Amino acid sequence: xxxxxxxxxxxxxxxxxxxxxxxxxxxxxxxxxxxxxxxxxxxxxxxxxxxxxxxxxxxxxxxxxxxxxxxxxxxxxxxxxxxxxxxxxxxxxxxxxxxxxxxxxxxxxxxxxxxxxxxxxxxxxxxxxxxxxxxxxxxxxxxxxxxxxxxxxxxxxxxxxxxxxxxxx
Amino acid sequence: xxxxxxxxxxxxxxxxxxxxxxxxxxxxxxxxxxxxxxxxxxxxxxxxxxxxxxxxxxxxxxxxxxxxxxxxxxxxxxxxxxxxxxxxxxxxxxxxxxxxxxxxxxxxxxxxxxxxxxxxxxxxxxxxxxxxxxxxxxxxxxxxxxxxxxxxxxxxxxxxxxxxxxxxxxxxxxxxxxxxxxxxxxxxxxxxxxxxxxxxxxxxxxxxxxxxxxxxxxxxxxxxxxxxxxxxxxxxxxxxxxxxxxxxxxxxxxxxxxxxxxxxxxxxxxxxxxxxxxxxxxxxxxxxxxxxxxxxxxxxxxxxxxxxxxxxxxxxxxxxxxxxxxxxxxxxxxxxx
Numbered sequence: 001x002x003x004x005x006x007x008x009x010x011x012x013x014x015x016x017x018x019x020x021x022x023x024x025x026x027x028x029x030x031x032x033x034x035x036x037x038x039x040x041x042x043x044x045x046x047x048x049x050x051x052x053x054x055x056x057x058x059x060x061x062x063x064x065x066x067x068x069x070x071x072x073x074x075x076x077x078x079x080x081x082x083x084x085x086x087x088x089x090x091x092x093x094x095x096x097x098x099x100x101x102x103x104x105x106x107x108x109x110x111x112x113x114x115x116x117x118x119x120x121x122x123x124x125x126x127x128x129x130x131x132x133x134x135x136x137x138x139x140x141x142x143x144x145x146x147x148x149x150x151x152x153x154x155x156x157x158x159x160x161x162x163x164x165x166x167x168x169x
Numbered sequence: 170x171x172x173x174x175x176x177x178x179x180x181x182x183x184x185x186x187x188x189x190x191x192x193x194x195x196x197x198x199x200x201x202x203x204x205x206x207x208x209x210x211x212x213x214x215x216x217x218x219x220x221x222x223x224x225x226x227x228x229x230x231x232x233x234x235x236x237x238x239x240x241x242x243x244x245x246x247x248x249x250x251x252x253x254x255x256x257x258x259x260x261x262x263x264x265x266x267x268x269x270x271x272x273x274x275x276x277x278x279x280x281x282x283x284x285x286x287x288x289x290x291x292x293x294x295x296x297x298x299x300x301x302x303x304x305x306x307x308x309x310x311x312x313x314x315x316x317x318x319x320x321x322x323x324x325x326x327x328x329x330x331x332x333x334x335x336x337x338x339x340x341x342x343x344x345x346x347x348x349x350x351x352x353x354x355x356x357x358x359x360x361x362x363x364x365x366x367x368x369x370x371x372x373x374x375x376x377x378x379x380x381x382x383x384x385x386x387x388x389x390x391x392x393x394x395x396x397x398x399x400x401x402x403x404x405x406x407x408x409x410x411x412x413x414x415x416x417x418x419x420x421x422x423x424x425x426x427x428x429x430x431x432x433x434x435x436x437x438x439x440x441x442x443x444x445x446x447x448x449x450x451x452x453x454x455x456x457x458x459x460x461x462x463x464x465x466x467x468x469x470x471x472x473x474x475x476x477x478x479x480x481x482x483x484x485x486x487x488x489x490x491x492x493x494x495x496x497x498x499x500x501x502x503x504x505x506x
Contacts, residue, residue, distance in 0.1 A: 063223035069493045070497050073490040079210045079211040080211075108225070113218060113220040114219065
C-alpha cells in the first residue's frame with residue numbers, strides 16, 4: 001500500500017514554490033483563491049504562511065461544472081465569495097487534488113465572470129496525473145501515481161490529512 | 170383535475186429524489202425545500218457580480234407559457250432563465266394561437282417541435298401544469314408559475330427564503346397570512362411550505378367569506394379579528410385583494426375591508442417589534458396596506474422581488490438537472506441491456 005505523504009511537508013514545498021514563483025514574476029500582493037472545500041483549507045494556511053493581507057477568495061464551482069448535463073446540480077452548492085476586484089489582479093488558485101483538469105477549467109471560467117485577472121498561478125497539494133485537459137499546475141506539493149482503483153481525498157480542516165480511497169473500479 | 174399525493178410525487182421527483190418538474194409543494198419534504206433555499210442563496214451571490222450569469226442552462230430553450238398575464242412573475246422568470254444562460258421565448262397565449270382556436274395540446278406539440286427544454290406555465294385553471302407535465306415529451310421540465318386557485322410554489326419559496334434571511338430560522342416563528350385566502354394560490358403554497366419547514370404557528374386572518382370552508386383542515390389557526398390576530402407575530406404576509414372580489418358581494422366595500430383587515434401602523438404595533446411585513450405584490454396601497462407600512466422599516470417587500478429571481482434560478486436549474494440525470498440513467502440502462 002502506498003504511504004500517504006504528510007500535509008505539513010507538502011505545504012512547506014508549496015510555500016517555497018509560491019515564494020519562488022512570486023519573486024520571479026515580481027508579484028508582491030497576489031490574491032489567493034481556494035476551491036471548495038479542500039482548496040480553501042489549504043489557501044487559508046498558505047496565505048498565512050506567506051503573510052498576505054488580501055482576504056481569501058472561496059470558489060464553489062458547482063454552477064460551472066461540465067457534468068451538470070449528466071448528473072444535475074450538486075445539492076450542496078455554497079455561494080462563491082471573491083472579496084476583492086479580480087480585474088487585472090494576480091491570482092493564486094489553490095486546489096487539493098488535481099486530476100482531469102476539469103475543476104480548474106470550471107474555476108477559471110468562474111473567475112473570469114468576476115473580471116479579467118492579470119494572471120493566474122495554479123498550485124495543488126497533490127497531482128495525480130490522469131489529465132483530460134491541457135492544464136498543468138505551476139506548483140504541486142507532490143506528484144503521485146496511483147492505480148485507477150485508488151484515489152485520494154483531503155480531510156480536514158483540523159488536522160489536514162490525505163486519505164487513500166478505493167474507487168471500486 | 171389536480172393529481173395529488175403519490176402521483177404528484179412520482180411525477181415531480183426522479184427515482185433518486187431529484188426534482189424534475191416543479192408543480193406543487195405537496196409531496197416535497199423539508200430536506201428538499203431546504204436544498205432549494207440553499208441553492209437559491211448561492212444564486213443571490215451570482216446576482217451581485219458584475220457578470221450576473223452562470224453557464225448552467227447554456228443552449229437550453231426556456232418557454233414562458235403564460236395563459237394569464239403577470240408582468241412581474243414573467244419578468245423574474247425571464248431574468249432567472251437569462252442569468253442561467255438559457256434562451257428565452259415569451260409567449261402570451263391570450264393574444265396568440267389559442268384565440269385562433271388551437272388546442273392546448275396542439276400549442277404544446279408545436280413548442281416541443283421547436284426543441285424547447287422547459288415550460289414555465291401560468292394558467293387560470295388549477296391543474297393545467299400537471300396536465301402538461303403528464304403529457305409532455307420526457308426530458309422537458311415544467312415549472313408551475315401559478316395555476317388557478319391551486320398553487321404558486323415559486324412565490325411561496327421566495328417568501329420562505331425572505332423569512333429565513335431575516336429571521337435565520339423557521340422553528341418557533343408565528344406567521345400570519347392576512348386577506349383573501351379563499352382565492353389565493355399563494356396562500357395555499359405558503360401554508361404548506363411554512364408547515365413543512367416547521368414554524369410553530371400559521372394563522373390566517375380574514376373575514377369568513379374569504380376563507381376556504383376546509384381552512385381548519387389545513388392546520389391553521391383561524392382569526393377573524395385582526396387586532397387579536399396580530400399579537401406576538403414574527404411575520405405578517407398580506408395578500409392582494411383582487412378588485413373583482415368586491416363585485417362578487419363577498420365584501421361590503423374597500424374602505425370597510427381596509428378598516429378591518431388593512432395593515433396600518435397601529436395594527437403592526439401589536440405584533441412583535443421585530444415583525445417583518447411581506448406582500449407578494451402588486452400592492453394596493455390603502456386597500457390591504459398603508460403606504461407608511463409598505464415603505465416602512467419592517468417591510469421586506471422589495472427583498473421578496475430580488476429573492477424571486479434566485480429562487481426561480483434554483484428550481485429551474487434543479488429541475489433541468491433532474492431531467493438530464495434521468496435521461497442519462499435511461500441511456501446507460503439501454504446500453505447495458
